[in-house]
Amino acid sequence: MSNILEITGLTKHFGGLTAVSALDLHIAQGEILALIGPNGAGKSTVFNLVAGVYAPSEGVIHFKGKAIHGQKPWDLCRLGLARTFQIVKPFAGKTVLYNIMVGAFLHTNSTAKAREKAEEVMATLALDHLRDRLAGNLTIADRKRLEIGKALATDPELLLLDEVMAGLRPTEVDDMIGIIKGLRDRGVTVFVIEHIMRAVMALSDRVAVIHFGQKIAEGTPEDVTHDENVIKAYLGGDYDAA
Numbered sequence: 001m002s003n004i005l006e007i008t009g010l011t012k013h014f015g016g017l018t019a020v021s022a023l024d025l026h027i028a029q030g031e032i033l034a035l036i037g038p039n040g041a042g043k044s045t046v047f048n049l050v051a052g053v054y055a056p057s058e059g060v061i062h063f064k065g066k067a068i069h070g071q072k073p074w075d076l077c078r079l080g081l082a083r084t085f086q087i088v089k090p091f092a093g094k095t096v097l098y099n100i101m102v103g104a105f106l107h108t109n110s111t112a113k114a115r116e117k118a119e120e121v122m123a124t125l126a127l128d129h130l131r132d133r134l135a136g137n138l139t140i141a142d143r144k145r146l147e148i149g150k151a152l153a154t155d156p157e158l159l160l161l162d163e164v165m166a167g168l169r170p171t172e173v174d175d176m177i178g179i180i181k182g183l184r185d186r187g188v189t190v191f192v193i194e195h196i197m198r199a200v201m202a203l204s205d206r207v208a209v210i211h212f213g214q215k216i217a218e219g220t221p222e223d224v225t226h227d228e229n230v231i232k233a234y235l236g237g238d239y240d241a242a
């Protein structure tokens with residue numbers, strides 16, 4: 001399996017603060033990789049570096065074999081790399097259909113084609129019954145789905161999901177796990193930041209753990225939840241990995 005994403009020596013300084021430090025990470029094509037760690041560990045900064053929001057201070061990022069660090073988010077999106085945001089910001093006064101069509105216009109100028117793509121995405125995410133609902137009137141769970149829908153409409157090969165389970169009820173978390181696995185089954189490689197360990201365990205092929213911007217563990221969900229450093233830094237002594 002080839003690597004769709006390869007990160008080498010990635011470092012980001014914000015003034016005197018090093019948010020990400022000499023990080024090496026890869027994601028194989030078709031894999032689901034979770035990035036976990038305590039608040040302020042540097043997870044969102046890693047996403048922002050990969051998605052082109054920030055340029056790295058040091059290090060390189062290769063996507064599909066090509067160096068992409070320093071490129072802008074919209075150019076990366078055109079190459080097949082899309083992301084969701086932790087704080088979702090849809091066009092609240094516009095419908096679900098409209099919001100998803102905005103993503104689809106990345107690859108077409110045709111309203112009919114954008115609509116067709118949006119219909120396909122809404123079906124995938126079980127959002128079709130909400131197509132005419134204003135985004136501002138959606139529940140949290142449906143807003144999270146819409147956030148994924150907006151990204152999915154750009155036809156990503158690699159999808160970065162930033163805490164899409166946050167604020168969801170347990171049954172909604174289960175639904176979201178099913179949706180994300182479904183995306184992978186359709187050929188999308190998935191990179192998630194997630195705090196809900198039950199979801200991390202159910203979803204991920206591999207997990208990378210960062211603490212103070214540095215990778216402290218990497219492996220299967222079982223491996224990392226039994227790792228002493230991870231328990232100490234993140235999961236806590238009461239965590240039951242069994």
Ligand SMILES: Nc1ncnc2c1ncn2[C@@H]1O[C@H](COP(=O)(O)OP(=O)(O)OP(=O)(O)O)[C@@H](O)[C@H]1O
Pocket residue numbers: 014017018019037038039040041042043044045046
């Ligand atoms: N634009 C910025 N300017 C200055 N400092 C920043 C900036 N973005 C992040 N930081 C700092 O970098 C560190 C890592 O932050 P980051 O948001 O990446 O952590 P995180 O692991 O995503 O946290 P959380 O789980 O709370 O979302 C923190 O100390 C944060 O305050």
